[in-house]
Amino acid sequence: MEPIRIAVIGMGKIARDQHLPAIAGNAAFGLAATVSPHDPGVEGVAHHRSLEALLVEGPAVDAVALCTPPQVRYDLAAQALARGVHVFLEKPPGATLAEVAALDDQARKVGVTLFAAWHSRFAAGVAPARAWLAERRVDRVSIIWREDVRVWHPGQAWIWEPGGLGVFDPGINALSIATHILPRPFFLKAATLTIPANRAAPIAAEIEFRDTGGAPILMDLDWRQTGPQSWDIIVETDAGTLKLSNGGAVLALPTGTDHSEDREYPGLYARFATLIQGGRSDVDTDPLRLVADAFLRGRRETSEAFYD
Amino acid sequence: MEPIRIAVIGMGKIARDQHLPAIAGNAAFGLAATVSPHDPGVEGVAHHRSLEALLVEGPAVDAVALCTPPQVRYDLAAQALARGVHVFLEKPPGATLAEVAALDDQARKVGVTLFAAWHSRFAAGVAPARAWLAERRVDRVSIIWREDVRVWHPGQAWIWEPGGLGVFDPGINALSIATHILPRPFFLKAATLTIPANRAAPIAAEIEFRDTGGAPILMDLDWRQTGPQSWDIIVETDAGTLKLSNGGAVLALPTGTDHSEDREYPGLYARFATLIQGGRSDVDTDPLRLVADAFLRGRRETSEAFYD
Numbered sequence A, B: 001m002e003p004i005r006i007a008v009i010g011m012g013k014i015a016r017d018q019h020l021p022a023i024a025g026n027a028a029f030g031l032a033a034t035v036s037p038h039d040p041g042v043e044g045v046a047h048h049r050s051l052e053a054l055l056v057e058g059p060a061v062d063a064v065a066l067c068t069p070p071q072v073r074y075d076l077a078a079q080a081l082a083r084g085v086h087v088f089l090e091k092p093p094g095a096t097l098a099e100v101a102a103l104d105d106q107a108r109k110v111g112v113t114l115f116a117a118w119h120s121r122f123a124a125g126v127a128p129a130r131a132w133l134a135e136r137r138v139d140r141v142s143i144i145w146r147e148d149v150r151v152w153h154p155g156q157a158w159i160w161e162p163g164g165l166g167v168f169d170p171g172i173n174a175l176s177i178a179t180h181i182l183p184r185p186f187f188l189k190a191a192t193l194t195i196p197a198n199r200a201a202p203i204a205a206e207i208e209f210r211d212t213g214g215a216p217i218l219m220d221l222d223w224r225q226t227g228p229q230s231w232d233i234i235v236e237t238d239a240g241t242l243k244l245s246n247g248g249a250v251l252a253l254p255t256g257t258d259h260s261e262d263r264e265y266p267g268l269y270a271r272f273a274t275l276i277q278g279g280r281s282d283v284d285t286d287p288l289r290l291v292a293d294a295f296l297r298g299r300r301e302t303s304e305a306f307y308d
Helices: A013-024 A051-057 A070-082 A097-110 A126-133 A168-181 A264-278 A286-297 B013-024 B051-057 B070-082 B097-110 B126-133 B168-181 B264-278 B286-297
Strands: A004-009 A029-035 A046-048 A063-066 A086-089 A114-116 A138-146 A186-196 A204-211 A216-222 A230-237 A240-245 A250-253 A256-259 A299-303 B004-009 B029-035 B046-048 B063-066 B086-089 B114-116 B138-146 B186-196 B204-211 B216-222 B230-237 B240-245 B250-253 B256-259 B299-303
Touching (some): A004 A013, A013 A029, A051 A070, A070 A086, A070 A097, A086 A264, A097 A114, A097 A286, A097 B286, A114 A264, A126 A230, A138 A204, A168 A216, A168 A230, A168 A286, A186 B097, A204 A286, A286 B097, A286 B286, B004 B013, B004 B051, B013 B029, B013 B264, B051 B070, B063 B070, B070 B086, B086 B097, B097 B114, B097 B286, B126 B168, B126 B240, B126 B250, B138 B168, B138 B204, B168 B216, B168 B286, B186 B286, B204 B286
Parallel strands (some): A004 A063, A029 A046, A063 A086, A138 A216, A186 A299, B004 B029, B063 B086
Antiparallel strands (some): A138 A230, A186 A204, A240 A250, B186 B204, B250 B256
16 A cells, blocks of 8 residues: 655644654655745655645645644645545644534545544553443542643743643643543533633633533643643542553553553554544544633633743 | 423523413423422412422423523433433523533433524524525625623623623524524634623623635624614625524515514424424534633633623
8 A cells, every 4th residue: 555645734843753753653654745834844855834835836645734733723624625635633623613523524525534633542551541441430530730831831822822722732631531531421510720910821720520420520730830740640430549640651550550652643643544544534522622611611710920 | 192291490581581481382381390499480380499309299290491590500401311301401501512412412312302492593584594595605794792781681690600601691692593594614713702800701702703615704792782782693695685683583685674573482392392202302502612612712801890
């Protein structure tokens, strides 16, 4: 089978750190081009300053991976889908739920693959956690996602703008895992969002979800954590406690602890290839829907101004 | 056929003004009970202070209409569905999108009807507007929904709380019409929400949507309008301008204007009966999804404190 000719659009940190190595490591794909208005691209690979220029001037591509901020993703995705090009959407898949639904419709009509990628679902501990929880009664869940925004998002102004999600940008990774591993659906009961006086998006949030069986799911998001960082999900069940830590990489069960190698982006690209080969899409908006619900239903508090 | 025995839960203004007369006017239904912790109910009809008391003590009911504020609607609906009782949800169908999705799942599993009612879709001009627009190219849409909150929601504290939606409580009626009559899906590009310093929900909003064909849809919501009130949707097309006014009751087309009698709630109850008899649900969350997107993506501005 000929490799899928793919272009990477938006050559920021995530593209260079994760997408390019994952594409290079998967024989199903060949990197055909990169697109960025600023970045010089990759030695020996075609480069354009806009997706439009790539689609007009070539080289021909079968697929694009959109690694831009979410606020501009819809137009790029709609443009690619209209040309019959498969689309990989970095998380979150868009700036609004309705635009992602419109892309999903468009992809169905055109008959190409749209993939809303949630990289944390491919962390090593997630699949075994899901399998273990499928047979348990969940009594209580704690999600603790506390990190230092100055380390992980230095100077990223877009992340603080409306649509940039603020602390929900990492928090949605936790929700992508929780919606995947917990056996029952859950929804928001109450939330408090803490927003710096000089910013539009939250720097911290406390959220109380409840699953349809009545179990509480408490989420603690904070971007002001210096020192050790926390990306943990703790699930208390009738058969003891499960703990997923390091963002899903380390799984501790009552029977022991498992550490595995990071395979998130290789896992995503393997899935994207399978979807394209099978003529299918995968557009799960449940994590983004929970975030939208937090903005819709949450109470807001203002905190001191935040400077990078 | 025996009438559907229905209980009205939450005996506020909307229940007395609209639900009771519509039920009385539809032979498919018989009012079996009312529920309210405060209201004395209706002469000659069983009354309980809680849904739980009704379900335990009777009389038996086949269906409930939930007319409470949205923040408490999920628990009531889940309780009724668990007993095999059909559920009519006033708009908005819940305080979050995920809870409505959970109810939809539950209704499917139990095999009963869940109806997310959007009363404005049953305004007299809406069905002919939809039919007329189906064959047009839409170039531009203006939605102007300006009313005096002191007249329409006097002292309703819940409407200003998180989950109460503020000016989107009437605004969602406009969105329920627009999503129904416009031929292409649309999504939010930008929004500004104006929130009084002493409240949690917006008193005004300006929203810019765009449909998948690129047509702008501009929405102007304001709760500070004294004097004449505006509930208008203006659609410019390749065949001239359509104007729906009075909240959908009056339809003006290039060929003339049509005024019809208000039949919103009778229309809703006729639809609810048809759904129950056909063993189907109707749970369209598109209007609420657009509102959630506005809270997710919108920029917030603070305005002077508002007192009733």
